[in-house]
Amino acid sequence: MGLPLGALGLFGEAFQFVFQGREAATGGVTVGGLDQVLELAAKQLEVTLLALLVSLVLALPVGVLLGHYGKGEFVAVSAGNAGRAIPELALIALMAAAVGVGLFNLVVALAILGIPPILTNAFVGIRQVDQVSVEAARGMGMTDREIITKVELPLAVPTIMGGVRTSAINIIATATIAPLAGILTLGDFIISRNVYGDAGVLAGAILVALMALALELTLAGIQWKLTSPGLKIQRT
Amino acid sequence: MSAGPPAQTAQDDDPGDRPSGNQSTATPVKYEEVSKRYPGTDSDAVHELSLEVPAGEICVLVGPSGCGKTTAMRMVNRTVEMTSGDILIGDRSVRQGDAAELRREIGYVIQQIGLFPHRTIAENIGTVPGLLGWSRAEIEQRVEALLKLIDLNPEFGDRYPSQLSGGQQQRVGVARALAVDPPVMLMDEPFGAIDPINRSRLQNEFLRLQAELRKTVLFVTHDVDEAIKMGDRIAILRKGGEVAQFATPTELLMEPADDFVEDFVGADRALKRLALMRVSDASLWKAQICRAGDPTGPVRTDLASAEVPHALLVDAESKPVGWLSERDLAAEQVPARPDSPADPLIDADSILRDGLATLLQSGSRYAPVVDGRGHLTGILSVEIISEFLSSGEATESDLAAVERPHE
Amino acid sequence: MSSWVADGWLADGWLAGAAVSSDFFRDRSGGGCIQENKLFCPDWAINNLDRYSDPTLQHLVLVVSAVAAGFVIAFSLAVLAHRHRFLSSPFLAATGVLYTIPSISFFFLLLPITGRGAVTAIIALTAFTLQIIFRNMTTGLRNVPPEVTEAARGVGLTATQVLWKVEIPLAMPEIIAGLRIATVSTVALATLAVFANGGGLGAEIVTGSNITFKTGIIIAGSIAILMAIVFDALLLLTGRLLAPWKRVAL
Structure with a gap:
């Protein structure tokens, strides 16, 4: 359990691990290298986006409809609170042990983590829309569907996207421990230290952090695009 | 029912009742023993209200708070559903057909204005034309005409509501309600949130517009001075939504029907006559x-x-x-x-x-x-x-x- | 960090402790239930509960240290940002980055600096809580009605007095709300501390996972959830005591 040789040294090794690969901690074979890094990164992105998509498809319509009709506040809000209390590690481990390993089960487990923030924020976002706007829309002859799509959703974009971003961060972070469920993501570098060594662990940590930040930035950009300029002016 | 913009319907031979341009004919609005009881209450908010608003006139519903004036008005576009009775616009019952379709044919202005903050002024004004499926060019043309009508620089079309003053927003609210040239307009304390100086200006402006457009307007206010200034006819309501007096402003000031009306109009009735005449x-x-x-x-x-x-x-x-x-x-x-x-x-x-x-x-x-x-x-x-x-x-x-x- | 981290059971080496020891299934195990590895074996759970007391305590220390440190830092940042508005955006961005970096990744970014162990885990968890507490507190301070602070200044309170006697008490519901979110999330996240050799309930989960022993995973996971609920309830109560004029929403 020797401490790292020195900060720069280990960072240097991590770079080497990513771009060239290094000898495995167990000796013999070479591990790491750009090919493996890209393969695992692609996998991590794949399970993340799949799980986020499933969460969105399941949670967004429910949250929006509950919010629009003002029903199920307790369910929608408790879901968010309960969701936070679920230990990610236990969920993934139990899913793998009780239901089995594999992509489908992993995506289901990740989606379970992704649903609560989207559901809660969709509900709250729609509820918080200024009722004057809704009343005006109704008085002008908008149907419920038109009120939702033309008034409530555009006005709730910041809150809803806030939920999507929280959800995405939860999912991509948890996808790091996906190797426990038999799907090899970048987390494998971190978890299987006995194979990749400290250089691999640090490389994995850096790559996961960069990936999470990139996802967050992308979603922030999408939110900026989706938010009406009229709302941005108001905020300043 | 789809309405065309004025430019098109001007050449349209169809004499149907599509609202269009300045040629839409105003329609009378008739309350027939309309009652509304809200669930969980044991008396009517509006009780057997009968009222006939002639085409092209402004009828002000005025009364103390809780008299049911807003409820009475909102039953016209069914944002409140009546319990019994009927309301006719022309000879058509508002109960017929889909509520959303009905509302598209009735202009609606509310006190808090309710402009959509995420849509430009042009998009706000073009809301109902958009719902009715007008083409982009038709909407653009109509918006331009309406901005002109409310005396707002066409540049404002691309701005957002938060960039406008309260008075400007209220004018846009009126323009939005006029977008498909509806024969009937409902105005719920439209100038209530505006400061006194701008309110008077907006009132004058609306009266000028109305002289040209001749809509049938139901106008709700709690301010008797505003009622006298704006109304061709005034319905004074008392609690329970009963009409205490339905008369022209002059009649109201000269011959209040009872003590309630006299009280409500106020001791300064003589001074209020000053609202009946222009400088x-x-x-x-x-x-x-x-x-x-x-x-x-x-x-x-x-x-x-x-x-x-x-x-x-x-x-x-x-x-x-x-x-x-x-x-x-x-x-x-x-x-x-x-x-x-x-x-x-x-x-x-x-x-x-x-x-x-x-x-x-x-x-x-x-x-x-x-x-x-x-x-x-x-x-x-x-x-x-x-x-x-x-x-x-x-x-x-x-x-x-x-x-x-x-x- | 103070000395209690360095010595005793908070020191390195928990992962070894998490390995399956030979007496994992002692004769007091649940027999058939264990052989068949059913979803949950109540008998085994009852007989082996003592096994979870140490991990639970470790978990508790991780959570309390991280949230306490996070609170102190975020609180100071929020007060600073309240005094100097221009600091608000950079603070929000910086805490946002710390929030976004997955904790498990954070543990190992610290590897070259702090090595493995509870301290590393606590630092990463602290970093995670900052944004939640900071954001809630700044919102709370901003939502204090201006006429109230105006009146406070009018009766002669200094800026510091206004902050401590008026603004912070009035922002208390939002501050507590932020603490609740941060604490509950941290209880769940702290299960990952096992990867940094930080101990806690995660060690039991990993053990259970390694031998696909579902009962073990469920017990450890349930203790974590229970701990989150208890913390949440305690903070809710604290909020009601500190802001009796306002019912803190469930």
């Missing part, structure tokens, strides 16, 4: 006017016998510049810059009450009256107003001859 309708004094460079001699001579003891300097377009003092007149020629400015100026379109208020506020006994372009039309004085109040002009028989301001 331009009063017999204004003639000012002794002069222009810069005129010799002062003749002006001094004429002043001796004039109604107004001061000469008013006007510019080449006969816009008032200022009052000439003794010192100004002591010179050989009328100076270009007199000692005292012409303020305050009174809008010829404003009602006598507002004119009087302006006079009293400024502390002057008289003030120049100008038309919409700023040209001098006469002088209003405190004497003119007190004469109006004390003379036969304010008696019932004479008032019957005085037409409503928004002619």
